[in-house]
Amino acid sequence: MADDKKVAVLGVGMHPWGKWGRNFVEYGLTAARAALADAGLAWRDIQFVSGADTIRNGYPGFVAGATFAQALGWTGARVASSYAACASGATAVAAARAQILAGLCDVALVVGADTTPKGFFTPVGGDRKDDPDWLRFHLLGATNPTYFALYARRRMELFGATEQDFAAVKVKNARHGLANPNARYRAEVTVEEVLASPMVADPLRLLEICATSDGGAALVLTSTDFARRHAGGSGFVTIPAVSTVTPRFPQTVIEMPNFATDSAVAADGGIGPGFKRSIAHAAYEEAGISPEDVDVAEVYDLSSALELDWYEDIGLCKEGEAERLLRDGDTAVGGRIPVNPSGGLSCFGEAIPAQAIAQVCELVWQLRGQADGRQVEGARVGVTANQGLFGHGSSVVVTK
Amino acid sequence: MAPTKSAIPAIDGWFTTEGSPTLLGSRCRTCGTYAFPRETYFCRNPECDGMEFEEVPLSRRGKIWSYTDARYQPPPPYRAAEPYVAFCIAAVELTAEKMVVMGQVVPGVGVDDLSIGTEVELVTDVLYEDDDHEYLVWKWRPLASGDLTGDAHG
Ligand SMILES: [Zn+2]
Numbered sequence A: 001m002a003d004d005k006k007v008a009v010l011g012v013g014m015h016p017w018g019k020w021g022r023n024f025v026e027y028g029l030t031a032a033r034a035a036l037a038d039a040g041l042a043w044r045d046i047q048f049v050s051g052a053d054t055i056r057n058g059y060p061g062f063v064a065g066a067t068f069a070q071a072l073g074w075t076g077a078r079v080a081s082s083y084a085a086c087a088s089g090a091t092a093v094a095a096a097r098a099q100i101l102a103g104l105c106d107v108a109l110v111v112g113a114d115t116t117p118k119g120f121f122t123p124v125g126g127d128r129k130d131d132p133d134w135l136r137f138h139l140l141g142a143t144n145p146t147y148f149a150l151y152a153r154r155r156m157e158l159f160g161a162t163e164q165d166f167a168a169v170k171v172k173n174a175r176h177g178l179a180n181p182n183a184r185y186r187a188e189v190t191v192e193e194v195l196a197s198p199m200v201a202d203p204l205r206l207l208e209i210c211a212t213s214d215g216g217a218a219l220v221l222t223s224t225d226f227a228r229r230h231a232g233g234s235g236f237v238t239i240p241a242v243s244t245v246t247p248r249f250p251q252t253v254i255e256m257p258n259f260a261t262d263s264a265v266a267a268d269g270g271i272g273p274g275f276k277r278s279i280a281h282a283a284y285e286e287a288g289i290s291p292e293d294v295d296v297a298e299v300y301d302l303s304s305a306l307e308l309d310w311y312e313d314i315g316l317c318k319e320g321e322a323e324r325l326l327r328d329g330d331t332a333v334g335g336r337i338p339v340n341p342s343g344g345l346s347c348f349g350e351a352i353p354a355q356a357i358a359q360v361c362e363l364v365w366q367l368r369g370q371a372d373g374r375q376v377e378g379a380r381v382g383v384t385a386n387q388g389l390f391g392h393g394s395s396v397v398v399t400k
Numbered sequence B: 001m002a003p004t005k006s007a008i009p010a011i012d013g014w015f016t017t018e019g020s021p022t023l024l025g026s027r028c029r030t031c032g033t034y035a036f037p038r039e040t041y042f043c044r045n046p047e048c049d050g051m052e053f054e055e056v057p058l059s060r061r062g063k064i065w066s067y068t069d070a071r072y073q074p075p076p077p078y079r080a081a082e083p084y085v086a087f088c089i090a091a092v093e094l095t096a097e098k099m100v101v102m103g104q105v106v107p108g109v110g111v112d113d114l115s116i117g118t119e120v121e122l123v124t125d126v127l128y129e130d131d132d133h134e135y136l137v138w139k140w141r142p143l144a145s146g147d148l149t150g151d152a153h154g
Helices: A025-041 A058-062 A065-071 A088-101 A133-142 A144-159 A161-175 A189-196 A226-235 A275-287 A304-313 A322-327 A344-348 A351-367
Strands: A007-018 A048-052 A078-082 A107-114 A199-201 A214-223 A236-244 A296-299 A381-387 A391-397 B006-009 B022-030 B054-055 B063-072 B087-094 B099-105 B118-129 B133-142
Touching: A007 A025, A007 A088, A007 A226, A007 A351, A025 A058, A025 A065, A025 A107, A025 A214, A025 A351, A048 A065, A048 A088, A048 A351, A058 A065, A065 A078, A065 A107, A078 A088, A088 A107, A088 A214, A088 A236, A088 A351, A088 A391, A107 A351, A144 A199, A144 A304, A144 B063, A144 B087, A161 A189, A161 A304, A161 A322, A161 A344, A189 B099, A199 B063, A214 A226, A214 A351, A226 B099, A236 A275, A236 A351, A275 A304, A275 A381, A275 A391, A296 A304, A296 A351, A304 A322, A344 A351, A351 A381, A351 A391, B063 B099, B099 B118
Parallel strands: A048 A078, A048 A107, A296 A381, B006 B133, B099 B133
Antiparallel strands: A007 A214, A007 A236, A107 A214, A236 A391, A381 A391, B022 B054, B063 B087, B063 B118, B087 B099, B118 B133
16 A cells, blocks of 8 residues: 555544534534544644635635634634535545645544524525526425435345345344434334335335435544654554545436436447546546455435445455345444444435545544444455536545 | 416426437537536546537437335425425446436336336426426436326427
């Protein structure tokens, strides 16, 4: 693994997920202070603040980096704010990592937090007939679960996935989240209970679709030189790769918020492996590892069925084998390659700008052996994966 | 008795309403790439810097790539009729254009009536109405569930 691309994760912190109804800045501040305390550093030590934006909380959310910096007290630190839909948090990590690797700073703070409305995510208000995100609601009534359900139905048709499989993903993640103090939903659920919950977008049911939550997460990232001086011989977790690649033309899978896929008529080079697959594989390549090296993964289970797609897309198994992996118990804590030991979005609900950062927090706790009640024994390499709207997605590799 | 409302598209320039309706896409004059809704100033093909496009009707028939339904009323800006009636949504593969296009499925069709590969045809139908107009949108209709031409609205 290339040492010159690594940054150290010295501190991680979260504000518990929930529906607290308070200002998002509070959650970010709590998470930032927790990450600083975890790192054994003071706010004054931070040279660069990297905020992940929220678009549902007015102007302070659009300039989240400055908003969090002001809440912590102006110190003259460098600042940036990033928006990349569900990948916003990872984009903020990428910005901080680039500053550190370029030698522009040694110590950076990454923060994301959100306060969310109830129910389906809806487009930002106003009549916007040139915005596909507004138009898909207006003309089709196509919500986010609509797209998740289209993928779920494909799995059933192509690979023989069943409603029981989708429910089993939920059951697994609910069990994982039981011991996680930051998870919003901490209750066991049975396959029967999942299958008795109301159908939302056939074949997906209410308990299989992630909710929207309030929450905050933060990381203190430093150069490895700084970490060696600061942490001494106790060691630290590193990030050797962050992937934020765009899709490749032609994108032949229908993606939110689009009405149509790309047309493949002019694609001489054929059709590539697909966007979700390219996200994690770019991270593996950058880290110089392969999927076989991964001990634990946090993936974006916006729906229970989508988690199965990720097994294949991050290379844990071949296409069409995800159901077998699940049924064999391989992806449960205690299995061969646990996925979403945090409980995943299933137990958290999505707090968009905080979520990709929270995925990294969980992997850091896992690699340090601090994931009480959900520990993946001996984990040394972890990977996150997520995908947002409009061609944004991310994958972060975390190693010990 | 109220006068008959006129029916107009819910969005201009995305589809035709006369006779056998079609979606209106674009085709790049340089590389032939299609797009829906139509592109007017860039081509999605990274190998192409074409900036001229012709408006083209897309294939009226295709095969279902995947499908689902909306059991709960979608939030605004969707305008649902009262009381709310669930509807299906299909993503449909168009062979000639090598692309997949989404649309609602005509009323009265449930998920149990659909399967991947089902042949469908484009029609127009009322999306919502107000005091002055009925607003039309394109929908997919399974070929087995009705006649093979025409317009569910007309
Ligand atoms: Zn072109």
